[in-house]
Amino acid sequence: MTLYSRFAAHVDAALDALETAGVLTPGIDRRAVTVEPPRDTSHGDLATNAAMVLAKAAKTNPRALAEKIAAELQQLDEVSAVDVAGPGFINLRLTDDSWRGELAAISAGGADYGRSARGQGITVNIEYVSANPTGPMHMGHCRGAVVGDALAALLEFAGNKVIREYYVNDAGGQVDVLARSVHLRYREALGEDVGAIPEGLYPGDYLVPVGAMLAAEFSNRYVDAPESEWLATFRTRAVAAMLVLIKDDLGLLGIHHDLFASEAELQAAGKPEAAEAWLRARDLVYDGTLEAPKGETPEDWEPVELPLFRSSKFGDDQDRPIKKSNGSWTYFGADLAYHFQKAQSADELIDIWGADHAGTVKRIQAAVAALTEGKTRFDVKLVQMVRLLRGGEPVKMSKRAGNFVTLADVVREVGKDVVRFTMLTRRSDAQMDFDFAKVVEASKDNPVFYVQYAHARVASLRRRAAEAGVETGAPDLSRLDTEELALVQLAAQFPRVVETAAAAREPHRIAFYLYDLAAAFHALWNVGNDRPDRRFLLQDDHGLTAARLFLAEGVGQIIRNGLSIMGVEAVSEM
Template sequence: MNIFNQFEEQLRASINNLNTAGDLPDGLDLTRVTVEPPRDPAHGDLSTNAAMVLAKQAGRKPREVAELISNRLGDLEGVESVEIAGPGFINLRLRDAFWQKLLSEILKAGETYGDSRIGAERSVNVEYVSANPTGPLTVGHARGAVVGDALASLLQKTGHRVTREYYVNDAGGQVDTLARSVYLRYREALGEDIGQIPEGMYPGEYLREVGQALADRDGRTWMEAGEAEWLPAVRAFAVERLMLLIREDLKAVGIEHDVIRSEKELVDDGAVQAVVETLKAKDLLYTGVLEPPKGKKPEDWEARPQTLFRATDFGDDVDRPILKSDGSWTYFANDMAYHLDKAQRGHDTLIDVLGADHGGYVKRMKAAVKALTDDQTSLHIILCQLVKLTREGQEIKMSKRSGNFVTLREVVDEVGKDVLRFIMLTRKNDAPLDFDLARVMEESKDNPVFYVQYAHARICSVLRHADNELPALGQDLSQLSDAPLDRLTDSAELAVIKMLAAWPRLLEASAQAYEPHRIAFYLDDLAAHFHGLWTKGKDNEELRFLLPSDPDLTRARLALLRAVALVIASGLSIFGVRPVEEMR
């Protein structure tokens, strides 16, 4: 029910008719022809660039082409007028009856309004969070978690088959550091004075519980054992306990992954060696010496032969090492194996949602996926900028290593998961986000989550009053879709319908750009249109939603309110936010 797509199809048909009539030449390239909302609503309801795109191909002036096309578009059903503007833009105004009929169709579609099939059932793997299992999640992790989860829901709503995935980085040196830190807490739990936590260890208080749990399970088994003996057991125990904590934190935010993939299992299964053999077979590995990093040369820089992947053949800036000097694989080699593993599981598109500190990771990983899959699998990497946590403007510092940080669970407990999720999506992922714990709880139009929820709650309040005062009207969607919607003629009412009409296009554009934050902007605009209509009703009794003296007009306005509530609820469901029926 994307009206812009519908009119674009009709536009293309009109151009083809002009070809057939000999008014325009055959073989015109229409790929850049679009139908969009005008930047200024005063210019009309729809706008197309067709004349400017086709003029050079047709050997005509843009306004001449615009005249030809306009004559055809004026005959389309629902079109009230066609105007040519500027160098050749064609603007269309649609009749009120078109919008009124569209409202009926929205109500008939119900919760499925806006659903799209542009994904064509393509398989998409969205990997997000994937925090090292070394402690509880912080509010910084929350942004990537929410962006990834909302993006997965958005892609599902637009016809993709989505797998939500968490990658456990349990094969690196940081996990050994975690195990040693837990071992200290284990000894502490058994009565030993461990003194100050050594530099480089994890000092967080949360590890006391892990150490105590290990002592409860194993007693003094590891007290006299050597590190080679206790390290693997303590590491496995620590990762399991920390992952349990992380999953509980995510569940508190309403996030559950379909797949949890272990890096260690991947390496132990020989996946990295398999990648190396694949690259060798493609002649994409060689022994070489890299140039020192650009800028100041590190004091410990040593030019030495390394096993390198020909990443520059696939768009990277430099070739990348896959083997460390100690003979172990680089993190990059492990990540190559992991992405090939995802591709081999049948995913057409891979999406990684990562922190801003992974900026240097993008080109090398895209090069790897292109090389390993013969460019058959696409990789998109979404970087989420930092979250600045404040209270009434005063920044709250966070440091995971020092143990001085605010956990995700603490923020959820204070403001609730719905507020957290919505606010995390009020900025584009690559823009910094200020999260003020006091401001997000304010009941004002400057607080977007309150403003949108208040619109939904207000509508629910009107519907409850209608049910009490005018029960005979009925509020089923099927009943309201047959209401006399031609009674909705006020400019503010029509403006709300036009906002609703933009929802399917907004969903598709957001999915194609991998930008769920656009939904937050849209919901804020839709709420503003509704609140504006509410205010007009307070100032003018004839525009009130409930008019006992005019049941037909009341039914029409209830139909409009139900449609607004449907779309708000639909948008919030993508965010994983529950629409409220009462503000408490």
């Protein structure tokens, strides 16, 4: 149990005592009661809103109730002072020993410090990346890949069971274009001069080895054959080859999915038909016609009867077709069936989408609400594009890829950890610049460096203390003063940050917190530059050195735990 969960239990016990005393009516809903750091640290160490949120149900004045709760909390040995502020907020100031105890708890918890059980029993399916299987990963996919993977790790750390899923869009026209592009490279591999790649086909050199593979397998069997004879075979082989490329590229980022779901297999198994039948049985799909698009005159518009999903019943601005006029499934119709399939094995669904898909969010949210009868929580996290720069100038496109910068090239240049950390240094829905010069800069302005440097400093201190013969077995933590314990107060917020970040589905909060913790550690370290007595390593006082090393080790443990969630290695040397 961490400090915040322990004090939540203390507040709960205080409320129990007031119920027993008849001050509170038994059974009042306490779910909105929180224990958190006050916005202004000068007000105290912890704050609770218990009186504010319970007073109405208790039919009493918030401040009067706060005074009674404060009296209960004041009896705790860990509390040095309780103050009722404003209309009824309760601020607590803790004893120094309570913070020393939490530092010991960080050490005892180790890699598990900050883990939560809030998600226990809840399975979450996170679908992320899901790039069309038409080529290697590019930096347009990178941010969503990192956000999704870090979110999966965050939810696991918060107690959820997580399914990491990739949806392979292998049933659309883009994979036919891929097959035709590969057929051209196949002919090229057999000696034909294909010239410039025609407009509309994929031009990247990454298809050359795929063409060579097919030439080795089929020789010249399909050189002059009609498309109908080779299209399906080439499509299957090309998609499989592209998935190998994609998995290799994701592997460079340390990303591995549990499941690759095929759109083609989904349709072949009749899942869209099953979803349509389920919805029709509940009058949520009907045959109707759409209104003419804006700007179209009646003479230009010929209404066609189509199966329409009643998405307007669930907050969308209009009903949506699930089939085209030729009888094939719309993208939405197939996507609807795919989410129906995912909901069979998960309690909650999360999709990580590029911001260019923002217009389709309402309709798919409506579909999931209908298909799960409102029982499945479904979130869509939109991810903005990343602008690539080098020293402030836009980065040129890759010739090998054809028209984009590959993820692999970026990772090989700056490293997995730099890419992953940088992608989490802003909210996913905010635009981002990735400047190759800035992300490897050794300065406070580079969060990747600043956090890694804090951990490396801790590792260096450990080595130097060992060389100096400092005994670190059972340090006397009473040697740590208020200035040093202020760092523990920040470190102790980690479990709460994990829970709030998981609840909000925002892994970037971990990166923000680690930067703040690293900054506080560096600031305390730098005090020793002007005041030798404040240095962490004191040659003439091994006892105080051992206590300060224990403090630094606690900070290092938090940094390791946070970086682990982000998928970033905590380095020991820089």
